[in-house]
Amino acid sequence: xxxxxxxxxxxxxxxxxxxxxxxxxxxxxxxxxxxxxxxxxxxxxxxxxxxxxxxxxxxxxxxxxxxxxxxxxxxxxxxxxxxxxxxxxxxxxxxxxxxxxxxxxxxxxxxx
Amino acid sequence: xxxxxxxxxxxxxxxxxxxxxxxxxxxxxxxxxxxxxxxxxxxxxxxxxxxxxxxxxxxxxxxxxxxxxxxxxxxxxxxxxxxxxxxxxxxxxxxxxxxxxxxxxxxxxxxx
DNA sequence: ACACATATATCCACCGTAGATATATCTGCT
DNA sequence: AGCAGATATATCTACGGTGGATATATGTGT
Numbered sequence: 001x002x003x004x005x006x007x008x009x010x011x012x013x014x015x016x017x018x019x020x021x022x023x024x025x026x027x028x029x030x031x032x033x034x035x036x037x038x039x040x041x042x043x044x045x046x047x048x049x050x051x052x053x054x055x056x057x058x059x060x061x062x063x064x065x066x067x068x069x070x071x072x073x074x075x076x077x078x079x080x081x082x083x084x085x086x087x088x089x090x091x092x093x094x095x096x097x098x099x100x101x102x103x104x105x106x107x108x109x110x111x112x
Numbered sequence: 113x114x115x116x117x118x119x120x121x122x123x124x125x126x127x128x129x130x131x132x133x134x135x136x137x138x139x140x141x142x143x144x145x146x147x148x149x150x151x152x153x154x155x156x157x158x159x160x161x162x163x164x165x166x167x168x169x170x171x172x173x174x175x176x177x178x179x180x181x182x183x184x185x186x187x188x189x190x191x192x193x194x195x196x197x198x199x200x201x202x203x204x205x206x207x208x209x210x211x212x213x214x215x216x217x218x219x220x221x222x223x224x
Numbered sequence: 225a226c227a228c229a230t231a232t233a234t235c236c237a238c239c240g241t242a243g244a245t246a247t248a249t250c251t252g253c254t
Numbered sequence: 255a256g257c258a259g260a261t262a263t264a265t266c267t268a269c270g271g272t273g274g275a276t277a278t279a280t281g282t283g284t
């Protein structure tokens with residue numbers, strides 16, 4: 001089984017962590033949030049979605065969460081971030097931030 | 113042949129564009145620069161490197177450049193960014209910047 | 225009750241990546 | 255000059271990841 005805790009994170013894993021950073025969500029709700037947050041640039045097919053969630057579960061990045069309301073659709077399985085999931089997200093954000101900072105200097109610096 | 117001009121860029125293509133943003137470089141020089149700029153987090157094997165360069169050539173993102181000095185190793189093939197290559201890099205940087213900004217708000221916002 | 229939408233889950237085919245390998249040639253050492 | 259090892263480009267192959275199609279169950283609306 002692949003290790004989902006290595007940096008750089010695979011894009012789907014990063015986006016799922018990001019989608020869960022604000023609220024517990026169920027599978028398809030995560031996919032919707034990822035697409036919305038990325039302005040349509042990133043989409044998750046069901047294969048990638050559920051497989052990633054399985055791996056993230058095994059890696060201790062996500063855990064089950066109770067439904068947000070009493071009369072929620074019982075088919076939905078809600079996930080939340082664990083402490084290590086949030087820590088991993090922070091680490092990846094820090095890495096990407098350094099990368100973007102470097103890239104911004106370079107693309108702007110060419111105007112001389 | 114895959115289209116290398118779609119956003120999100122595949123990570124190797126993004127890193128190669130970034131490596132060429134400051135100077136014309138040859139194949140292995142690009143790989144070295146990518147590893148250095150990412151603090152060792154990103155490495156490019158020869159397969160990915162030369163295949164990506166071929167596709168980027170076909171896509172008009174990179175073009176041949178003259179060696180930086182007269183007595184350079186003649187085996188080295190130097191590449192430089194084209195205008196569209198630089199434009200594509202800027203677009204991807206902008207996308208990543210929005211993503212990182214969003215992520216920073218979310219990971220910081222949880223401390224309430 | 226019936227049709228359709230939603231939800232999880234699995235399967236498979238394709239694409240992208242990384243490593244091994246091949247070949248050529250440059251550099252340094254004796 | 256000759257030899258050994260390093261460097262450089264290039265290709266081939268095996269593996270892993272992704273995404274779409276499909277299956278099944280169940281909720282929702284008419």
